[in-house]
Amino acid sequence: MSRSIDTRTRREIVDVVIVGAGFAGLSAADRLVSTGASVMVLEGRDRVGGRSYTGEVAGVKVDLGATWVSPRHTAIRDLASRVGCTTTSQFATGRNVQWLAGKRREYKGTIPxxxxxxxxxxxxxxxxxxxxxxxxxxxxxxxxxxxxxxxxxxxxxxxxxxxxxxxxxxxxxxxxxxxxxxxxxxxxxxxxxxxxxxxxxxxxxxDVENGQQQDRIVETTQEIARRLAQTLGDRVVLNTPVRRIVQDGQGVIVHAGSATIQARHAIVTVAPAHRADIQFEPALSETAEGLTKTWRMGALSKALVAYKTPFWRAEGLSGEAVTDTGTVFITFDVSPQNGPGILMAFCDPRVFDGFSPELRRARVLDQLAGLYGDRAKEPIDYVDHCWGTDTFAPGGPNPAAPPYASTTYARALTEPHGRVEWAGTETAGEWAGCMNGAVLTGQRAAERVAQRIRKESEK
Known part of the structure; x- marks a missing residue:
């Protein structure tokens, strides 16, 4: 089981310290442990999973963060299978709904x-x-x-x-x-x-069929991370934000609250913007500093609304809708196989995050009624999550890099900083922005560090 670090001043020594217990950090730890390396994963939140986060509505576990996997996402699918998580097809049967330019229409296919x-x-x-x-x-x-x-x-x-x-x-x-x-x-x-x-x-x-939205994880995506963390046991330490990393030619010292962890190498998996929350000694290069300042995180919010039944299906609707006005801009049917009907709504944080829970709920229900009729105003449960105002490492799903930020600073995404390697879905080539990319970058960083450790041991 993961644990919280002792609040008393303490010092631990491992081969590799990993910052962040999302898919990249946990995958890196998993790979390094398989090589025989000693590892500690430090996570600032009170949970693992990063931008995968499980909520509950009407007694059903739902994804408040990352949700879908494609048939081509073999790394995350292999990991899910290994820890006993299963997939289910995203429901897409029936007509979709669009509300564009003030008009409601129903249609078939991906593009309205x-x-x-x-x-x-x-x-x-x-x-x-x-x-x-x-x-x-x-x-x-x-x-x-x-x-x-x-x-x-x-x-x-x-x-x-x-x-x-x-x-x-x-x-x-x-x-x-x-x-x-x-x-x-x-x-x-x-x-x-x-x-x-x-x-x-x-x-x-x-696309849904054969696309990025084809399948969901029945147990939720965060459950994959939870089960992987369980295999790592007390190597995963929660409620321990890293604030300072000091290194020299011999190793690194990671300061996390009152604790210090000495290691040969470190892997930092936080998003580029959140690297700025850590003090590095020696300091990051100007390029790497520029990356933290310009690759700011976007913001996206989600609401999940439960009904006694997925009533829209009886009307021949898929539960998928797009709209260009108001709070909600896309919906999907994420109802369980046997249970209530659940609509997942993506919400624009500009007209959502700053309002009370009651007003957020009212705005979502009002829009759903416009898309699916008055029955949408009669939910049995509701839950939402605003990633832009998250209490730790806010923002999502991906960086919103403005003009000039990529050609000027993006090479710092993966360039090592001495004994510090970088991972995280933002650092991926193929599958950047996906859970699949996060897993692959964690494995890649682990292999690089393992190779460096082997070379050092041969000297």
Whole structure:
């Protein structure tokens, strides 16, 4: 079982100290333990899982954070299988709902139907995006052809230059809010292209069947992390935020509250912006410091609403909806196989986070009623979570890097800082932004550290 560190001043010695008990940190620890290394994982929160977080509504465990896995997410799926977690298909049977430009319509397929001109325009913009995506170096987007030019404008400015129609702009805004927790104008074009390339293409990013939203974890995604942490036992220490890492040619000393941990190497898995919460001695390079200041986290909120039954299914609706106004902008049906009906709603933090729980609930129910009818105003339970105001390491789901931030600072994502290696989904090439990417980067960092330890032992 994971534990909290002794509040009395203490000093422990291990081969590797890992900062963060999300999928990257736990995967790194798991891999290092398999090599025989001694490891300690320090987590500032009172739980493991990072941006995977289990909540409960109407007695059903639900994902308040990371939710879906694709058939191509083999690393996280293998891990889930190993710890006994199972998948279930995302429900997508029936017609979807759109509320765009003040009109409600029902439709089939991934992309909401618009006017004939809108359909042509959406295809035109998608083709232009895919052409740019194809030239991106997924492992080092900032070294791609024309990287400086692509990083000099925002995704929104590019849409303006392409004269995207309002309907196309609305859909691209929805994508931007979900992926980066920000509007297109807040994200550099290069950054947007990197994330699209990292997941394969735009279709894979958006699709349910054979796409990123195909499957959910029955037990919730955080349960994977919990079970992995259990295998690591008391190597995982909770409620222990790391505030200072000092290193020299012999090793590192990590200061966490009143405790100090001496190690040969460290792996830091926090998001780039949260690296700024740790004092490094010697200090980070100017490039690495710039990364922490410019790669700010986006913000995204979720509400889950439970009903006696998934009543929308009887009306031939899938529970999937998109809207360009109000608090809610996307919904999904995440009802259990046998149990209540549950709608997951993604909410815009600008008109959600700063309000009382009662007002947040009222706004969500009002919008759901517009999408699914008055029965949506009669839930049996409700829960929400605002990642932008999270008490520890706020923000999500991914960084919203503005223009110039990638070509100037992104190489510091993975460049070691002496004996400190970096991991976390933001540092991934392929699958950046996904749980799958987090697992892969943890394993990669562990292998690098294990190799360094072997070389040191041979001297």
């Amino acid at each position: 139907p618009v006017s004939p001109a809108g359909v042509v325009d959406m295809a035109r913009i998608q083709m232009a995006l895919e052409k740019l995506v194809g030239a991106i170096d997924v492992e080092a987007a900032w070294e791609s052809p024309d990287a400086a030019k692509l990083d000099s404008i925002s995704f929104g400015e590019w849409l303006d230059k392409k004269r995207a129609l309002p309907s196309t702009r609305a859909l691209m805004t929805l994508i931007s809010k979900v992926q980066w927790g920000a509007s297109p104008g807040d994200v550099s074009l290069l950054h947007a292209l990197r994330y699209i390339r990292a997941v394969g293409d735009l279709n894979h990013m958006l």
